[in-house]
Amino acid sequence: MEVFELETGDGSGPRAGLLRLPSGRTVHTPLFMPVATKLSVKTLDPLELKGTGTTTLITNGFLSHLEPGTDVIRRMGGMHTFMGWDGGLFSDSGGFQLIRRGFNARVTDQGVHLRSPFSGEPIFLTPEEVVDLHVAHGVDVGMVLDHCPAYGSTEQDILDAAKRTYEWAKRSKEHCLLSTTAETSPHDDMRVPLIFAITQGGTYKDIREENTRKLVGLDFPGYGVGGLSIGEGKGDMFRSLEASTSLLPPEKPRYFMGVGEPVDLVRSVLCGVDIFDSVFPTRNARHRSLLTPEGKENLRAGRWKGVEGPIFEGCGCTTCERYSRAYLYHLFKAREPLGPRLATVHNLHFMQTLLTGLRKLMIESEDPGRAGPEETIQRIFQGFIQ
Amino acid sequence: MEVFELETGDGSGPRAGLLRLPSGRTVHTPLFMPVATKLSVKTLDPLELKGTGTTTLITNGFLSHLEPGTDVIRRMGGMHTFMGWDGGLFSDSGGFQLIRRGFNARVTDQGVHLRSPFSGEPIFLTPEEVVDLHVAHGVDVGMVLDHCPAYGSTEQDILDAAKRTYEWAKRSKEHCLLSTTAETSPHDDMRVPLIFAITQGGTYKDIREENTRKLVGLDFPGYGVGGLSIGEGKGDMFRSLEASTSLLPPEKPRYFMGVGEPVDLVRSVLCGVDIFDSVFPTRNARHRSLLTPEGKENLRAGRWKGVEGPIFEGCGCTTCERYSRAYLYHLFKAREPLGPRLATVHNLHFMQTLLTGLRKLMIESEDPGRAGPEETIQRIFQGFIQ
Numbered sequence: 056m057e058v059f060e061l062e063t064g065d066g067s068g069p070r071a072g073l074l075r076l077p078s079g080r081t082v083h084t085p086l087f088m089p090v091a092t093k094l095s096v097k098t099l100d101p102l103e104l105k106g107t108g109t110t111t112l113i114t115n116g117f118l119s120h121l122e123p124g125t126d127v128i129r130r131m132g133g134m135h136t137f138m139g140w141d142g143g144l145f146s147d148s149g150g151f152q153l154i155r156r157g158f159n160a161r162v163t164d165q166g167v168h169l170r171s172p173f174s175g176e177p178i179f180l181t182p183e184e185v186v187d188l189h190v191a192h193g194v195d196v197g198m199v200l201d202h203c204p205a206y207g208s209t210e211q212d213i214l215d216a217a218k219r220t221y222e223w224a225k226r227s228k229e230h231c232l233l234s235t236t237a238e239t240s241p242h243d244d245m246r247v248p249l250i251f252a253i254t255q256g257g258t259y260k261d262i263r264e265e266n267t268r269k270l271v272g273l274d275f276p277g278y279g280v281g282g283l284s285i286g287e288g289k290g291d292m293f294r295s296l297e298a299s300t301s302l303l304p305p306e307k308p309r310y311f312m313g314v315g316e317p318v319d320l321v322r323s324v325l326c327g328v329d330i331f332d333s334v335f336p337t338r339n340a341r342h343r344s345l346l347t348p349e350g351k352e353n354l355r356a357g358r359w360k361g362v363e364g365p366i367f368e369g370c371g372c373t374t375c376e377r378y379s380r381a382y383l384y385h386l387f388k389a390r391e392p393l394g395p396r397l398a399t400v401h402n403l404h405f406m407q408t409l410l411t412g413l414r415k416l417m418i419e420s421e422d423p424g425r426a427g428p429e430e431t432i433q434r435i436f437q438g439f440i441q
Numbered sequence: 442m443e444v445f446e447l448e449t450g451d452g453s454g455p456r457a458g459l460l461r462l463p464s465g466r467t468v469h470t471p472l473f474m475p476v477a478t479k480l481s482v483k484t485l486d487p488l489e490l491k492g493t494g495t496t497t498l499i500t501n502g503f504l505s506h507l508e509p510g511t512d513v514i515r516r517m518g519g520m521h522t523f524m525g526w527d528g529g530l531f532s533d534s535g536g537f538q539l540i541r542r543g544f545n546a547r548v549t550d551q552g553v554h555l556r557s558p559f560s561g562e563p564i565f566l567t568p569e570e571v572v573d574l575h576v577a578h579g580v581d582v583g584m585v586l587d588h589c590p591a592y593g594s595t596e597q598d599i600l601d602a603a604k605r606t607y608e609w610a611k612r613s614k615e616h617c618l619l620s621t622t623a624e625t626s627p628h629d630d631m632r633v634p635l636i637f638a639i640t641q642g643g644t645y646k647d648i649r650e651e652n653t654r655k656l657v658g659l660d661f662p663g664y665g666v667g668g669l670s671i672g673e674g675k676g677d678m679f680r681s682l683e684a685s686t687s688l689l690p691p692e693k694p695r696y697f698m699g700v701g702e703p704v705d706l707v708r709s710v711l712c713g714v715d716i717f718d719s720v721f722p723t724r725n726a727r728h729r730s731l732l733t734p735e736g737k738e739n740l741r742a743g744r745w746k747g748v749e750g751p752i753f754e755g756c757g758c759t760t761c762e763r764y765s766r767a768y769l770y771h772l773f774k775a776r777e778p779l780g781p782r783l784a785t786v787h788n789l790h791f792m793q794t795l796l797t798g799l800r801k802l803m804i805e806s807e808d809p810g811r812a813g814p815e816e817t818i819q820r821i822f823q824g825f826i827q
Contacts, residue, residue: 093775094768100779101763123771127747131767139763361513377487377525381517382480385509389479392778393486 058249058276059084059308059329063417066305069324069424071417074143074308076195077246078135082110082143084308084329085413087320087406089337092118094138097337098396099403101140106373107400108407110142113332116188116197117149117180121173125191133193145332146194146248148185150201151281151312162202164219182223183230189248198279198312199227201253206286213257216282217266220255227252228273251310253281254299258291267302277308280328284313293322300327317346317409321428324413331410336402341395343387346405348436354398359384369436372404409435444635444662445470445694445715449803452691455710455810457803460529460694462581463632464521468496468529470694470715471799473706473792475723478504480524483723484782485789487526492759493786494793496528499718502574502583503535503566507559511577519579531718532580532634534571536587537667537698548588550605568609569616575634584665584698585613587639592672599643602668603652606641613638614659637696639665640685644677649684663694666714670699679708686713703732703795707814710799717796722788727781729773732791734822736815740784745770755822758790795821 060073072084089096089104091112096104104112114134119125123137131137135144150167160169166181182200189197200223202216231250252275256263270278280299283292296311303309310330311323320331336346343354347367352358358380365375366383374383374397386394412435416423423431446459458470475482475490477498482490490498500520505511509523517523521530536553546555552567568586575583586609588602617636638661642649656664666685669678682697689695696716697709706717722732729740733753738744744766751761752769760769760783772780798821802809809817 093771093777095772095775095777095779098778098782100782122774123747123767127767127771130747131749131765137765137768137771139768361509361516363517379517379523381509381513382523382525385479385513385523386481388508389481391479391481392484392781393481395778396484396486396782 057306059306061306063420066327068327069413069417069422070305070327070329071414072308072329074329076111076143077248078143078193078195079246080110080141080143080195083411083414085320085324085410086111086330087410088113088143088145088330088332089403090332090334091138094119094123094134096399096403097341098392098399101138101142103373103400104140104403105142107403108411109403111145111195112140112142113145113147114138114192114194115149116146116185116192116194119146119192120188121171125188129191129193135193143196144194145196145310145330146189146192146198147312148198148200148253149180150185150198150253151203162216162219164222166223167200182227186227186230186250189250192248194248196277197248197250199224199250199252201255201279201281203253203255203282203285204257206257208257210259210262213255213259213282214262217255217257217262220253220281221266221269224252224270224273224275228275249276251275251277251279251308253279253312254303255282256295256298257282258287258295260294260298263295263298264302267299271302271304275307277310277330278303279310279312281312283311284315284319289319292319293326296323296326296328303327317406317432318428320406320409321413321423321431324410324417325424336406337399340398340402343394343398345383345398346402348433354380354384354387356384366401367436370401370404371408372401374398374401374404412436412438443692445692447692449806452713454713455799455803455808456691456713456715457800458694458715460715462497462529463634464529464579464581465632466496466527466529466581469797469800471706471710471796472497472716473796474499474529474531474716474718475789476718476720477524477526480505480509480520482785482789483727484778484785487524487528489759489782489786490526490789491528493789494797495789497531497581498524498526498528499531499533500524500578500580501535502532502571502578502580505532505578506574507557511574515577515579521579529582530580531582531696531716532575532578532584533698534584534586535566536571536584536639537589548602548605550608552609553586568613572613572616572636575636578634580634582663583634583636585610585636585638587641587665587667589639589641589668589671590643592643594643596645596648599641599645599668600648603641603643603648606639606667607652607655610638610656610659610661614661635662637661637663637665637694639667639698640689641668642681642684643668644673644681646680646684649681650688653685653688657688657690661693663696663716664689665696665698667698669697670701670705675705678705679712682709682712682714689713703792703818704814706792706795707799707809707817710796711810722792723785726784726788729780729784731769731784732788734819740766740770740773742770752787753822756787756790757794758787760784760787760790798822798824
């Protein structure tokens with residue numbers, strides 16, 4: 056059976072599909088993955104995550120290697136078992152975090168030199184080692200090590216990073232073929248992860264197209280679109296996304312990394328994206344910002360203090376079923392840890408309902424782009440209410 | 442039907458019983474109540490609390506009156522509904538917090554003068570108003586306003602406070618008889634709370650005995666033992682506890698306020714205590730201290746980092762069923778909010794299992810005091826394991 060199966064159309068426009076993961080799980084696309092960088096989606100446990108409609112999480116291979124350590128994760132039976140998560144599990148390479156977020160990283164053609172944020176020890180990370188980490192962690196999908204330059208880098212830097220990303224992807228692929236034997240997997244019943252490539256090229260159409268074309272030539276089982284949603288405008292972001300998606304093979308899954316906001320998800324699905332991850336719903340929840348069909352609403356006294364009823368009428372999340380706006384307001388005001396937790400449940404349920412709704416529209420042969428993204432969101436939530 | 446029914450013995454020694462609450466719930470004693478001062482047991486939701494074996498919580502009437510406010514709580518249908526908690530609900534008067542914890546409180550025979558910690562406004566709180574708050578909040582059991590002097594106060598101060606506590610209890614009782622009509626309750630189906638008195642007298646046997654005798658004369662439906670576990674030694678604490686319990690009517694429930702540690706719970710049950718509350722298990726959990734049959738164990742690298750298996754073998758809590766010591770260690774090290782939450786589930790489950798075990802020993806006509814408290818705890822957990 057194919058890893059990815061399209062359920063609608065020829066794969067050129069918006070797509071609904073099935074992604075078959077090495078662990079034997081099949082998940083629906085379009086798919087939104089909450090972020091569990093440190094092997095936990097902040098405030099939630101696996102049962103609650105399932106309750107929000109979440110099927111798949113994304114962790115971080117390199118950071119997990121530093122803490123708790125790959126040896127620990129392997130001994131505990133891999134990341135799924137360690138976290139108590141029996142759904143799908145992607146793992147990022149750490150390239151994005153390492154290179155962009157002040158780990159004092161220095162990138163060479165060989166790999167990334169950096170210092171451990173825990174011990175201060177010097178570390179040299181190569182594309183091959185990243186593949187090994189994903190295998191040892193027993194995840195379903197591991198992302199290659201890529202070079203993601205900061206927004207505002209020069210065209211030459213972006214070009215160099217794109218070329219390096221390609222060379223690293225090539226090395227990753229070669230290493231995959233050599234190293235992904237059963238004996239490197241922590242348990243016999245753990246399959247070898249799928250390794251996805253990542254396209255770079257910033258907002259330079261020609262660089263991105265060239266990079267995408269070359270990566271497609273390496274025949275990965277799936278592709279991430281990286282280096283976007285890091286500061287560029289929405290126009291540039293979507294033009295660059297299309298520069299990648301227009302060249303990606305329609306029969307393979309496409310993952311728009313780090314996106315994001317509900318309206319952007321709708322637009323990206325129209326561009327043929329299948330998979331998303333973002334801290335948007337979870338981080339907003341912890342900052343008192345709740346998602347509604349009309350947009351984000353910040354928990355402030357006026358519309359929350361002492362107000363009966365759920366976050367929005369018709370929301371089927373457990374927070375809205377069980378508690379009032381007034382209680383949520385009280386919990387945040389009293390700094391009770393249950394506040395961010397109930398808000399996170401709501402926001403993730405919102406995201407999953409949105410993607411389930413988009414999938415339903417596509418399967419019912421309705422173009423989810425007929426209305427604008429804002430209207431599409433409202434139609435989906437009205438549909439769920441009725 | 443009686444509010445309290447003894448299931449074992451004549452009530453003079455260790456007791457197992459049933460407490461019938463005004464909301465229609467019947468809960469087993471001995472009973473341990475987690476503390477939800479700000480209307481939430483830190484990190485947990487009601488479903489998880491039930492899962493730990495918790496049947497009853499204690500909140501704080503005065504602090505809840507300040508935030509979120511009695512008007513809000515009433516409009517939302519009372520504290521049970523507001524919190525989404527369908528178990529038993531006690532509410533403390535706030536006397537302990539107000540007088541002991543630097544609210545700039547000034548106590549007169551009339552009541553307590555203090556400033557709102559939220560708005561800085563001057564507040565004057567009387568015993569009558571505390572009763573009104575409990576009624577308006579719709580709790581099952583409300584504690585009277587008492588005067589709890591700091592540990593180390595002079596004998597004269599302790600005597601004055603005990604006399605004042607009696608006078609306030611008398612006023613509370615009189616006010617109860619006047620004010621607890623159905624129309625002051627937020628909903629028709631909410632019954633009027635039981636109001637429990639609180640004995641004071643510090644560690645002065647004669648003051649405490651005199652105070653207890655006089656309070657018993659007022660015929661409350663239940664009695665708290667207050668003013669202990671605030672700094673005195675264990676010997677003084679238990680001598681003073683017995684000074685109260687030896688005079689309390691055997692047919693009425695006894696609540697040892699603010700206790701506490703597992704060994705103290707066992708000893709107190711031997712003294713005929715029925716009800717407990719304490720932040721001990723929840724606060725310890727948030728500070729990485731996990732309860733085991735052998736005592737507290739602090740989550741430290743040596744016995745936790747990378748270690749397989751549960752917190753202790755045979756523990757039936759969901760944390761131990763689903764996660765390893767290694768994962769808990771990782772969550773705390775990574776400062777993930779799930780860490781304190783999973784630890785809280787474990788510690789509360791430990792406390793509830795302990796009290797269920799003591800109850801079982803008493804019902805099986807076995808004296809839970811035959812072994813020392815430490816041995817009794819180990820026997821109970823061995824019993825649950827086998």
